[in-house]
Amino acid sequence: MVEMRVAGIALDAASRSPIVLLRDPSGRRQVPIWIDQAQAHNILAGLDHERPPRPLSHDLMVSLLEAGGLTLERVIIHTIEENTFRAVLKLRNAADEPQELDARPSDAIALALRTGSGIWMLEEVVADASMPVDAEADAEEEEDFRRFLERTSPAELIRHLRSSGGAEAGPDVDAEPGSGGQEPPGGEEGESGAPDVS
Secondary structure, three states: EEEEEEEEEEEOOOOOEEEEEEEEEOOHHHHHHHHHHHHHHHHHHHHHOOOOOOOOHHHHHHHHHOOOOOOEEEEEEEEEEEEEEEEEEEOOOOOOOOEEEOOHHHHHHHHHHHHOOOEEHHHHHHHOOOOEEHHHHHHHHHHHHHHHHHHHHHHHHHHHHHHHOOOOOOOOOOOOOOOOOOOOOOOOOOOOOOOOOO
């Protein structure tokens, strides 16, 4: 397994969809996972260690884990099935017993950032879904996405989610793989991989 770190959020040049970039320790390979704007916001908030006036969904999840006596030890992105990334949360309860929960990678990443837990990926998944790193382009795309968020009000974001068909399922549900110009490989349930390359 490879311990990955979140290198940032980028924007797909064609679809303008956000992508979370996971980078390996060498800094030479990164795995892109296509996500939606709401999930990108949750990941950015975790990266920036923001404390919102009221808890976001993932802040609430962390509080629920703590209230239930559960510790998130690590998250593992373990496979790609049908162009979809799969992840699990590795937990330990108060009796020191291990537990495992299935999760979408974006949710797992957002929780890991808030708890300081490791983000791990099987080497086969890294090998299948990674691309060479272009740090300069990544920084520019992340800045583009931050500017997009600053210009977008919550009402506009909700309208955008509704117009893209995501409102029925709620703001934390991604589009199906291949929708909105997104193509495989790699996504989670609803998080597809890079176009022409969640």
